[in-house]
Amino acid sequence: METKKYLLEILVMLARSDSDIDEKEKIAIKRIARSRNFPEEEIERMFKLPTNPKILENIKELSFKSKFDILYYLVAIMKADNQVLNEEILFLQKITTLLGFELAAIMEIYHGVNTNIFSPSEKRLMRKKAEKFFLDKEGISEPASDES
Numbered sequence: 001m002e003t004k005k006y007l008l009e010i011l012v013m014l015a016r017s018d019s020d021i022d023e024k025e026k027i028a029i030k031r032i033a034r035s036r037n038f039p040e041e042e043i044e045r046m047f048k049l050p051t052n053p054k055i056l057e058n059i060k061e062l063s064f065k066s067k068f069d070i071l072y073y074l075v076a077i078m079k080a081d082n083q084v085l086n087e088e089i090l091f092l093q094k095i096t097t098l099l100g101f102e103l104a105a106i107m108e109i110y111h112g113v114n115t116n117i118f119s120p121s122e123k124r125l126m127r128k129k130a131e132k133f134f135l136d137k138e139g140i141s142e143p144a145s146d147e148s
Helices: 003-016 023-035 040-048 053-061 064-080 086-099 104-110 120-131
Strands: none
Touching (some): 003 053, 003 086, 064 086, 064 104, 104 120
16 A cells, blocks of 8 residues: 555545535645655545545554554644534544544644644654554554654
């Protein structure tokens, strides 16, 4: 499974959860895609295609780092348009549980996620905070990375 494409598909699912992808959410997703060297035309294609909920079936197979990246960027996208809607909250809660985090992880990192600047040091700090709420403590063994 290509994890950067997988991450972006889930971010698009969140943006689409309220039936409308806000322009600010699109910009934030594109910024994340660019930081991961994901082709612009591919992300544009994702915005146009219908959501495939089957992609969530493999979420438990991801590494802790990939799971945290999804959680971190979902929070960033949810905050991007300055409106947190019920549909987005429900989607985020569902994904957080599938990722293996307690729901408290969302609130632990929420205020520390900056939607305009994704700094490696900020992300490392949020990862440390989220680790406390990851249910599979043995799955955290991999070292933290400075990767976006």
